[in-house]
Amino acid sequence: MLLCVNFWAVLGSAVATMVIGFLWYSPLLFAKPWMLAMGYDPADKARIAEMQKKAAPLYGISFL
Numbered sequence: 001m002l003l004c005v006n007f008w009a010v011l012g013s014a015v016a017t018m019v020i021g022f023l024w025y026s027p028l029l030f031a032k033p034w035m036l037a038m039g040y041d042p043a044d045k046a047r048i049a050e051m052q053k054k055a056a057p058l059y060g061i062s063f064l
Helices: 007-024 031-038 045-061
Strands: none
Touching: none
């Protein structure tokens, strides 16, 4: 069985998914309502920085 995969399409869709996710949870769209729904204080910069540090490796792992 021959399996043909267009790796450029796979890479492009992975990047597009991440860009849409970045925009979705950005302050431009739904970051504030999401933070309030999850019980986070948008003014707590230390906790936001901690969440960003934890999320960074996960973005890299998502490509594996």
